[in-house]
Amino acid sequence: MAHRTELERLLAATLEPTRFKDYGPNGLQVEGRDQIRQLVCGVTASLALIDAAIESGADAILVHHGLFWRGQDGRVTGWMKQRLARLLTNEVNLFAYHLPLDAHPELGNNAQLAKHLGWAAEGRFGEQDLGCIGALPATYESLEALGSHVEQRLGRATIQAAGDGRPLKRVAWCTGGAQGYFEAAIAAGADVFITGEISEPQAHYAAETGVAFIAAGHHATERYGVQALGRQVAEQLGLQYRFIDISNPA
Incomplete structure (x- = not known):
């Protein structure tokens, strides 16, 4: 088990997100419970991934494609409301890393x-x-x-x-x-x-x-970087780890 801030610091130290000019915020996007036992990883923070992670008992979700992007409509309605509601109601942390995860020389x-x-x-x-x-x-x-x-x-x-x-x-x-x-x-x-x-x-x-x-x-x-990153940080912090692949034709 690890505190949320431990995971956040380890991810930041590994990926160095401040080096990148990105299309959205990297790091903790939705704050959940303090203590993390199980980390679920996936490509995109879709409703299907969030629901599957909650069902598996996740305390935190780590993705490549997060919820927030430059230039998007800032209203919390429709699909955004559904995703945020699931995360907040179940106190699940959401971490997202875009370009830093693409670029890492070993885990990217x-x-x-x-x-x-x-x-x-x-x-x-x-x-x-x-x-x-x-x-x-x-x-x-x-x-x-x-x-x-x-x-x-x-x-x-x-x-x-x-x-x-x-x-x-x-x-x-x-x-x-x-x-x-x-x-x-x-x-x-x-x-x-x-x-x-x-x-x-x-x-x-x-x-x-x-x-x-x-x-x-x-x-x-883009299925492989988040798996490598998730396995490494989970091992370093003593967390349970699971990758959930939500099929996507794109």
């Missing part, structure tokens, strides 16, 4: 996705150095072959935008909705870029620059 989403897919970062690129680039462990002669490997490891279909058919030796990646990093990945020397989502322009960039693009799912690419 980018590092953990690479570990899951079988490669490692050799360099960084893009805004706040969030994007990663490295060598593939073996050359893939086709986009379909690499895409098949990604699909098998993540358990979901991908969307692929073909480049010029070059052998794929260097891969760049950034989890989640990082399709806007594609041009920076091209400039960094990638043969293929992997992220969670694709927008209309990226298919044209792939065709015109020759660099391939794989969209492997926002949720699917």
Whole structure:
């Protein structure tokens, strides 16, 4: 068991959230009970995750996507009311870390996705150095072959935008909705870029620059960092730990 402030301090020391210019607040977003025995982790603070965590006996929930984002409507109505009501009524703490969790060199989403897919970062690129680039462990002669490997490891279909058919030796990646990093990945020397989502322009960039693009799912690419972080802090503080994966087609 640990006090809420112990968990908050450990998470802050591990992820260093003040280093990042982010889209919402990192850290404790909803205050619950003081003492924490069980920590539940998940990707997004959805109502489904909150309810599942409460049912499992969680004292705290740790997520990548929290409740509050820059520019959103500040009224507590509808879905926001439902989520907050569940947390406050049951005195469950909610911790959320966005870009700091993406970027951590060992526990972060980018590092953990690479570990899951079988490669490692050799360099960084893009805004706040969030994007990663490295060598593939073996050359893939086709986009379909690499895409098949990604699909098998993540358990979901991908969307692929073909480049010029070059052998794929260097891969760049950034989890989640990082399709806007594609041009920076091209400039960094990638043969293929992997992220969670694709927008209309990226298919044209792939065709015109020759660099391939794989969209492997926002949720699917961001399942691993919060698990690694949750396991580590739970072990350090002697907490019970559980990861709950709420299925998401995005």
